[in-house]
Amino acid sequence: MEAVMGYLEKAEPTPYTFWLGYVHYVLICKPEDLQVVLNNSNCLEKSNFYKFFVNTVGEGLFSSPVEKWKKHRRLITPAFNIRLMETFFPIFNAKNERLVRRMEKEADTGEYFDLWPYISSNALDIICQTTMGYDINSLESTKVEFEEALKIASVEDSLRIYKPWLHPDFIFKLYIKFTGLTKSYELVHKLPEQIIERKQNELREKKLKLRDNDVREKSLLSFLDLLLELNEEGAEFSDTDIRDEVVTMMIGGSETSALTLSFTLLMLAMNSEVQERAYKEIEQILGTDERPILMEDVNKMVFLEQCIRETLRLFPPGPLILRKATKDVPLSDNFILRSGANIIIPPVRVQRHPNLYENPLMWNPENFSVEEVAKRHKYSFIAFSGGPRGCIGSKYAMFSMKVTVSMILQKYILRTEVKLEDIRLSLDLLMRSVHGYKIKLYSRKLKI
Numbered sequence: 321m322e323a324v325m326g327y328l329e330k331a332e333p334t335p336y337t338f339w340l341g342y343v344h345y346v347l348i349c350k351p352e353d354l355q356v357v358l359n360n361s362n363c364l365e366k367s368n369f370y371k372f373f374v375n376t377v378g379e380g381l382f383s384s385p386v387e388k389w390k391k392h393r394r395l396i397t398p399a400f401n402i403r404l405m406e407t408f409f410p411i412f413n414a415k416n417e418r419l420v421r422r423m424e425k426e427a428d429t430g431e432y433f434d435l436w437p438y439i440s441s442n443a444l445d446i447i448c449q450t451t452m453g454y455d456i457n458s459l460e461s462t463k464v465e466f467e468e469a470l471k472i473a474s475v476e477d478s479l480r481i482y483k484p485w486l487h488p489d490f491i492f493k494l495y496i497k498f499t500g501l502t503k504s505y506e507l508v509h510k511l512p513e514q515i516i517e518r519k520q521n522e523l524r525e526k527k528l529k530l531r532d533n534d535v536r537e538k539s540l541l542s543f544l545d546l547l548l549e550l551n552e553e554g555a556e557f558s559d560t561d562i563r564d565e566v567v568t569m570m571i572g573g574s575e576t577s578a579l580t581l582s583f584t585l586l587m588l589a590m591n592s593e594v595q596e597r598a599y600k601e602i603e604q605i606l607g608t609d610e611r612p613i614l615m616e617d618v619n620k621m622v623f624l625e626q627c628i629r630e631t632l633r634l635f636p637p638g639p640l641i642l643r644k645a646t647k648d649v650p651l652s653d654n655f656i657l658r659s660g661a662n663i664i665i666p667p668v669r670v671q672r673h674p675n676l677y678e679n680p681l682m683w684n685p686e687n688f689s690v691e692e693v694a695k696r697h698k699y700s701f702i703a704f705s706g707g708p709r710g711c712i713g714s715k716y717a718m719f720s721m722k723v724t725v726s727m728i729l730q731k732y733i734l735r736t737e738v739k740l741e742d743i744r745l746s747l748d749l750l751m752r753s754v755h756g757y758k759i760k761l762y763s764r765k766l767k768i
């Protein structure tokens with residue numbers, strides 16, 4: 321990942337055009353150009369590179385061609401309304417309570433441990449329960465298989481980008497057959513397929529019990545229930561369409577949040593004064609008695625949100641976004657983005673650019689104070705992308721992550737001697753820390 325960042329730094333000024341073989345690329349970093357591109361209807365198509373992830377995520381919202389995407393996005397958007405998200409809070413509370421309890425064995429040992437297995441497993445539980453109404457702990461062994469297979473599949477998918485001889489689909493099909501990778505892709509799909517099947521059966525049983533005038537309120541249907549109901553009403557999602565959207569939500573919604581949470585907790589462990597300030601804010605809002613966290617509580621956690629946004633600035637889980645221009649689009653300085661060009665949008669470069677952030681390599685939540693945000697162009701922060709094809713789950717992600725961090729900080733003090741400059745990054749489908757997220761945990765009542 322550091323090599324990629326090195327290339328991005330040298331590619332100035334942007335828009336920066338280059339050719340790799342016969343393929344035309346344009347790198348865009350200026351916020352005013354990003355605003356134009358991300359909101360232009362002729363830049364909604366994803367680049368051909370996304371087809372390398374199709375064996376894993378299929379053709380869900382993230383990777384589907386524009387015409388299919390438009391129809392699906394319109395139908396799926398209601399599953400992210402605020403009223404429905406408010407109903408997720410009891411699940412956020414229950415799952416994080418379990419997480420905090422599971423972490424107890426790491427507390428007060430004085431030993432380092434890696435946050436990742438705890439945080440990633442919990443994020444997957446939460447996404448499955450909230451968006452699909454399914455407790456995947458009842459499918460524990462399939463869940464473990466899913467996590468293992470996803471690790472292998474996303475690394476192999478991204479390595480394919482750097483191996484041009486594997487680009488033709490027929491060669492890649494032979495490659496995955498002979499290397500046994502087909503099995504990993506099957507295992508990634510096994511868990512979502514089981515969830516869908518169980519949900520379909522549940523829905524059929526419910527329908528039998530419902531009387532004609534018992535109408536279920538659409539705005540409160542979970543994402544998967546909504547897809548299945550829409551299908552009954554003629555939306556014409558195929559079984560593969562539904563599976564692809566479910567896999568997309570499971571991966572897009574859990575790994576991204578888990579990475580952001582792990583980096584945020586690591587940053588808080590490195591910066592004890594900031595951690596104390598975040599804790600004080602949480603204590604002031606929630607008091608010292610144990611009680612469930614509500615949506616109105618997290619809306620008040622302004623400083624905690626600054627900490628999470630600052631982490632997303634330095635460590636955006638999706639460091640590169642690739643689109644394709646389908647018509648000529650004029651940009652700043654009389655630059656014309658030509659039809660057919662592959663557009664590279666690099667949140668990791670934009671958000672570390674010295675013209676946009678002072679001391680861009682330092683972690684400083686003050687970068688997201690109201691005053692600092694007001695001084696910058698809105699598109700200086702694009703960790704959730706932007707425009708009509710931006711992240712559908714950004715609000716959900718913030719709610720869910722704020723509950724997780726506040727429940728951990730209520731119970732524990734985090735410490736680490738790892739330094740920001742020690743962190744090495746790798747890139748597969750997402751950007752991660754090579755050496756994990758190692759911290760020490762102390763019970764808050766023990767006061768170290």
Ligand code: HEM
Binds near residue numbers: 393572576708713
């Ligand atoms: C910290 C958490 C998250 C980050 C940083 C993030 C970031 C992003 C980014 C950068 C994109 C655009 C990707 C591209 O164009 O290549 C995206 C798209 C998407 N995200 Fe998120 N995401 C997060 C959480 C979530 C959650 C919680 C969900 C679902 C519950 C979700 C679902 C999606 C979907 C479905 C898309 C595709 C949208 C479309 O093309 O219409 N994301 N996200």
